[in-house]
Amino acid sequence: MDDYELIGSPGCGSAIVEMALRISGIPYRLTDLPYLEPGPGRDRLLKLNPLGQVPTLVLPGGAVMTESAAILLHLHDVAPQGALVPEATAPERTRFLNLLFRLVGAVYPTFTYADDPPKWTLAGPAADRLRDTVMERRATLWREIEAQVGRPHVLGERFSALDLYVTMMTHWRPGKDWFAQHCPALTAAASQAEKNPHVAAVLERHFR
Ligand SMILES: N[C@@H](CCC(=O)N[C@@H](CS)C(=O)NCC(=O)O)C(=O)O
Incomplete structure (x- = not known):
């Protein structure tokens, strides 16, 4: 199975997802691109995420996730050992x-x-x-x-x-x-x- 692919940009919110992937011990590869700059990188990003925003995450198998909060909740589902999300019954x-x-x-x-x-x-x-x-x-x-x-x-x-x-x-x-x-x-x-x-x-x- 492929690794996750995190599409991001230096200094952007994709770094939040990058931190979560590392903390959760999930194998991934990074594609850094200047998300606003016209070119093949942005063309691909727009096909994956019509808003052209990063983070955009390509899952093993090819499904695409956008929205950092949705991504973080998903990463917690697949790797709860990262402990980044309080469990359903936790007081927090x-x-x-x-x-x-x-x-x-x-x-x-x-x-x-x-x-x-x-x-x-x-x-x-x-x-x-x-x-x-x-x-x-x-x-x-x-x-x-x-x-x-x-x-x-x-x-x-x-x-x-x-x-x-x-x-x-x-x-x-x-x-x-x-x-x-x-x-x-x-x-x-x-x-x-x-x-x-x-x-x-x-x-x-x-x-x-
Ligand atoms: N709601 C999105 C927001 C993502 C977002 O706005 N990312 C910025 C970079 S830090 C971006 O891609 N901006 C370009 C744009 O909105 O056109 C999330 O939480 O992932």
Whole structure:
């Protein structure tokens, strides 16, 4: 049987899935590509995922999965030893699901809309306003999540896939200084996660 193929890009959310694959001990190969750059890589990505987004995961056998949260839940199904998802009866399960979907359903799309506003509205003042309002929304979301973060990990004693999101997303705008000032609990959880050797290795590959 083939290995999983993770299609991703440096610095992107595909790194979250890469961390999960490593922690879960699942064999995989990486296809890094500049997802926005026209060319054969993007053409293939668009055939697999019409939104042209990474992560996109090709499963052994050829089925395709998109959406990082769906992928993480799937990886936990096939390799529960990774312990990235609290089991159905675990007390942290509801908070895990709530925060997971907050991160992918509310925080992640702010990058879709604020990274390149002229893609969605007229260039100029309308685009500036869209960027500003979406970034305000992101700050509100992070503050709300900050109020729910435990120590040393997002769920408290238990490390989970949420720590992978937080570690990666605190590298993104508005940047580490903003998080250190406004979200100390998120910053601490991210630093704690970086102590995991798999997380550290993936961060090294993406950012250094
Ligand atoms: N909901 C998706 C979001 C993925 C996403 O937005 N990825 C970014 C890269 S970090 C991307 O591909 N952006 C290009 C685009 O949306 O056109 C997930 O959780 O996997």
